[in-house]
Amino acid sequence: MADTKTRIVVKSGELFRRHGYVGTGLKQIAAEAAAPFGSIYHFFPGGKQELAAEVIRRSGQMYEDLVMGVLGRADNAVDAMRVGFGAAAQLLVETEYADACPIAMVALEVASTNEALRAVTAEVFASWTDAGAGVFVGWGFPPDVARRLSVAFILALEGAFVLARTLRDTEPLEVAAATMIDTIRAAERA
Amino acid sequence: MADTKTRIVVKSGELFRRHGYVGTGLKQIAAEAAAPFGSIYHFFPGGKQELAAEVIRRSGQMYEDLVMGVLGRADNAVDAMRVGFGAAAQLLVETEYADACPIAMVALEVASTNEALRAVTAEVFASWTDAGAGVFVGWGFPPDVARRLSVAFILALEGAFVLARTLRDTEPLEVAAATMIDTIRAAERA
Numbered sequence: 001m002a003d004t005k006t007r008i009v010v011k012s013g014e015l016f017r018r019h020g021y022v023g024t025g026l027k028q029i030a031a032e033a034a035a036p037f038g039s040i041y042h043f044f045p046g047g048k049q050e051l052a053a054e055v056i057r058r059s060g061q062m063y064e065d066l067v068m069g070v071l072g073r074a075d076n077a078v079d080a081m082r083v084g085f086g087a088a089a090q091l092l093v094e095t096e097y098a099d100a101c102p103i104a105m106v107a108l109e110v111a112s113t114n115e116a117l118r119a120v121t122a123e124v125f126a127s128w129t130d131a132g133a134g135v136f137v138g139w140g141f142p143p144d145v146a147r148r149l150s151v152a153f154i155l156a157l158e159g160a161f162v163l164a165r166t167l168r169d170t171e172p173l174e175v176a177a178a179t180m181i182d183t184i185r186a187a188e189r190a
Numbered sequence: 191m192a193d194t195k196t197r198i199v200v201k202s203g204e205l206f207r208r209h210g211y212v213g214t215g216l217k218q219i220a221a222e223a224a225a226p227f228g229s230i231y232h233f234f235p236g237g238k239q240e241l242a243a244e245v246i247r248r249s250g251q252m253y254e255d256l257v258m259g260v261l262g263r264a265d266n267a268v269d270a271m272r273v274g275f276g277a278a279a280q281l282l283v284e285t286e287y288a289d290a291c292p293i294a295m296v297a298l299e300v301a302s303t304n305e306a307l308r309a310v311t312a313e314v315f316a317s318w319t320d321a322g323a324g325v326f327v328g329w330g331f332p333p334d335v336a337r338r339l340s341v342a343f344i345l346a347l348e349g350a351f352v353l354a355r356t357l358r359d360t361e362p363l364e365v366a367a368a369t370m371i372d373t374i375r376a377a378e379r380a
Contacts, residue, residue: 018302018303019212019299019303020210020212020213020298020299022209022210022212022213023210023212023213023299096302097301097302098301098302104298104352105295105298105299107352107355107356108210108294108295108298108352108355109209109210109213109295111287111288111355111356112208112286112287112288112355113208113209118356118358121356122356122357122358125353125356125357126357148365148368151353151361151362151365152365152366152368152369154349154353155346155349155350155352155353155362155365155366156345156346156349156369157349158348158349158352158353159344159345159346159347159348159349159350159352160345160349162294162297162298162345162348162349162352163315163341163344163345163348165297165298165301165302166297166301166308166311166312166315167312167315167316168308168312171341172341172345175338175341175342175345176342176345178338178342178373179342179346179369179370179372179373180369182369182372182373182376182377183368183369183372183373185372185376186372186375186376187372
């Protein structure tokens with residue numbers, strides 16, 4: 001069994017992803033993490049907000065490693081889009097459309113209501129953008145084009161997740177992949 | 191002053207968009223709508239869930255009318271993307287990145303936790319897809335291509351909103367427009 005702090009962070013991540021930041025209570029986290037309630041404040045003296053910041057950073061980094069790992073193993077950008085969106089679609093189906101971006105819902109919740117946590121979610125998206133740009137540079141795109149394609153990829157993934165989870169259908173991920181392939185080919189011609 | 195039911199629905203829409211479905215309480219709605227608490231159950235015997243379903247349907251329809259109205263006034267699909275994402279960017283800046291898709295956050299909140307409301311949000315996205323496909327057909331695309339472009343547009347808008355609100359930057363909307371223009375031109379060539 002993982003140590004108490006890790007259990008708190010992991011379980012909070014699952015709860016935030018499913019019920020959101022506002023919809024998750026510290027008592028629920030303590031119960032599901034099999035941790036004494038007081039241990040949350042021991043590890044996170046700032047309470048729920050400090051815990052959420054840690055969860056956003058860690059799950060953001062894990063998701064970045066996962067997604068960029070999948071993309072980076074492809075030989076070229078077009079194949080990477082097919083493999084990447086295909087893997088995302090498979091994971092959605094296997095988890096009954098629950099397992100998508102770990103921070104999107106929290107990002108929308110805090111965007112206009114909690115400046116400290118908004119800044120943390122912004123750091124995560126900025127880090128994904130940099131990492132994605134690096135992957136596109138590795139396929140031979142100039143840095144400015146690579147950066148644009150990285151932003152395009154992340155927004156396509158986020159938007160496709162909103163639609164796919166709502167519609168319980170993988171079509172938006174297939175459309176996102178096709179759109180990205182069109183914009184990649186346009187960039188290659190330019 | 192609008193009638194009580196309308197005030198409840200409009201104020202709920204603002205609160206759900208800003209604080210989410212879970213994060214908004216009926217007492218808060220009653221107070222901000224200047225409505226007696228009991229009037230919510232008078233108009234919505236099913237309580238918060240029935241009220242939310244009405245809010246999602248109405249704000250979904252209003253947003254569909256707004257967005258499709260903006261797109262439909264353009265002479266062609268490429269111009270429509272420039273105008274549409276440009277207008278969205280302007281509205282975001284004017285509202286300090288608060289006013290984006292009226293149902294995205296609620297859609298993510300309910301996707302895995304409230305099947306009745308998930309179905310309502312799915313109806314809204316399906317209606318937007320149909321309406322958008324009609325607009326692309328009007329610009330001369332065959333129905334299957336028009337449908338794909340409509341899905342691509344909606345997911346690009348949703349994904350760009352997640353990033354733009356989080357980053358407090360309109361760049362994702364500009365990238366989304368550029369990506370859509372690439373995929374539209376590829377469809378025109380095909």
